[in-house]
Amino acid sequence: MSTTARASDRATGHDGPGEERDRAPDRGTAGSQAGPGALPARRAVGLVARREISSRMRTRSFVLSTLGLLLGLAAYALIVVVARDGPARVGVEPEASALRPALAAVAEEADGFEFVSVGGGRTDRLLRDGEFSAMIGGGAGGRFTLSVEHEADEDLLAVVRAAVAEERTTRELERAGVDPLELRQRVASATVEVDALDPSGNSAAEQFALILASTGLLYSFFVLYGIMLAQGVVEEKTSRVVELLLSTIRPWQLLAGKLIGVAVVGLTQLVLLGGAAVALAQGAGTVTLPTAVGGTLVTLGVWFLLGFFLFAAMLAAAAARVSRQEDLQGVAQPVMLLITTPFVLGLALLSKNAHDPLIEWLSLVPPLSPILMPARMLLGTAPVWQIILSLALAVAALAATTRLAGRMYANSVLRSGSRVPLAEALRLR
Numbered sequence: 001m002s003t004t005a006r007a008s009d010r011a012t013g014h015d016g017p018g019e020e021r022d023r024a025p026d027r028g029t030a031g032s033q034a035g036p037g038a039l040p041a042r043r044a045v046g047l048v049a050r051r052e053i054s055s056r057m058r059t060r061s062f063v064l065s066t067l068g069l070l071l072g073l074a075a076y077a078l079i080v081v082v083a084r085d086g087p088a089r090v091g092v093e094p095e096a097s098a099l100r101p102a103l104a105a106v107a108e109e110a111d112g113f114e115f116v117s118v119g120g121g122r123t124d125r126l127l128r129d130g131e132f133s134a135m136i137g138g139g140a141g142g143r144f145t146l147s148v149e150h151e152a153d154e155d156l157l158a159v160v161r162a163a164v165a166e167e168r169t170t171r172e173l174e175r176a177g178v179d180p181l182e183l184r185q186r187v188a189s190a191t192v193e194v195d196a197l198d199p200s201g202n203s204a205a206e207q208f209a210l211i212l213a214s215t216g217l218l219y220s221f222f223v224l225y226g227i228m229l230a231q232g233v234v235e236e237k238t239s240r241v242v243e244l245l246l247s248t249i250r251p252w253q254l255l256a257g258k259l260i261g262v263a264v265v266g267l268t269q270l271v272l273l274g275g276a277a278v279a280l281a282q283g284a285g286t287v288t289l290p291t292a293v294g295g296t297l298v299t300l301g302v303w304f305l306l307g308f309f310l311f312a313a314m315l316a317a318a319a320a321r322v323s324r325q326e327d328l329q330g331v332a333q334p335v336m337l338l339i340t341t342p343f344v345l346g347l348a349l350l351s352k353n354a355h356d357p358l359i360e361w362l363s364l365v366p367p368l369s370p371i372l373m374p375a376r377m378l379l380g381t382a383p384v385w386q387i388i389l390s391l392a393l394a395v396a397a398l399a400a401t402t403r404l405a406g407r408m409y410a411n412s413v414l415r416s417g418s419r420v421p422l423a424e425a426l427r428l429r
Helices: 003-012 041-057 060-083 094-107 123-128 154-175 180-188 204-238 241-245 251-284 293-319 325-352 357-362 369-379 384-412 422-426
Strands: 088-092 113-117 134-138 144-147
Touching: 041 251, 060 251, 088 094, 094 113, 094 134, 094 154, 113 154, 123 134, 144 154, 204 241, 204 251, 204 293, 204 325, 204 369, 251 293, 251 384, 293 325, 293 369, 293 384, 325 357, 325 369, 357 369, 369 384, 384 422
Parallel strands: 088 113, 088 134
Antiparallel strands: 134 144
């Protein structure tokens, strides 16, 4: 008998190759009693975790996918910056030169316009050649004209009208013997405080981008690395490697080490992509992020770990019930539904109304909270007490779920052949 076969028989409790492999051991949990050379629990978990980290981070797929995603983010930011239109150039003819001071004052508060002095007589050619978006000219009786090729921009028209009103007011004040500068200082001293209901400063499109980025990124990582872990469990079970491992360490140690190792790999890639996305968003000025963005990113990392351990433990336990990759989809589908549901709800409800009471309550309940609460945090709509409560509930759910997942894993991982029934996998031995 080969060394592998002898180790397999010791791990499964079989006396020889003629015994039924699909039968669970008679005493205790499968593999729960490690041999005399068993490693200490902490060292065993650490060895398995380091093995997972080393083997996965050195793969070509991990390196190429990380570099590809980083390059994709950089290319997107470059396209946004390049595609962003510069300020519209507006010509000011000599007849309207009196408007220059007022235009300069108004233009400081209205971005997107650049006023340039031009010589008269070339209005039509400059507009048709596209050198200027509009031309401001003077007329009789202190009237001014705004010449455009097709239609006047509403924002530009508002700026010009404000400048004309400013110029007319200044002239009338000087005629009445009132110092315009002193009057402006008195007017400026009367301020109005702004009380914004939603101080995020983002438009609807920017809010949707934040929702899609946060929920989509977490959803993708939960699915990608959860399925990766589940496939690894089935692969080790098919190749009989798990039987050799469980001759030295306990099933829960093997499962814990695999979860920690894959989580570190996923968190590393998430931090790289999330940090790059934040840096590019702030550099390009495309989205207004929360003030304490550093603390928000740390909290997002905590949510990733909670969500990953919650979902990945269930996927690993489900994968231990089958012995072929072809059967993995059937047992993993219920867990995938738990991951997909909060992603779909987040896009549908948060993009419609981020303050909807329904989304507030759903974001407190695991397994919805690992995806919904981070999105609300980025939008700035989640109060501190809700974040703390959702974290506490997620930790409690994680403790209960990992206990059940560990039992399923231990009862199923050494059972080859047909799918292990769910009731048998959950049985307390």
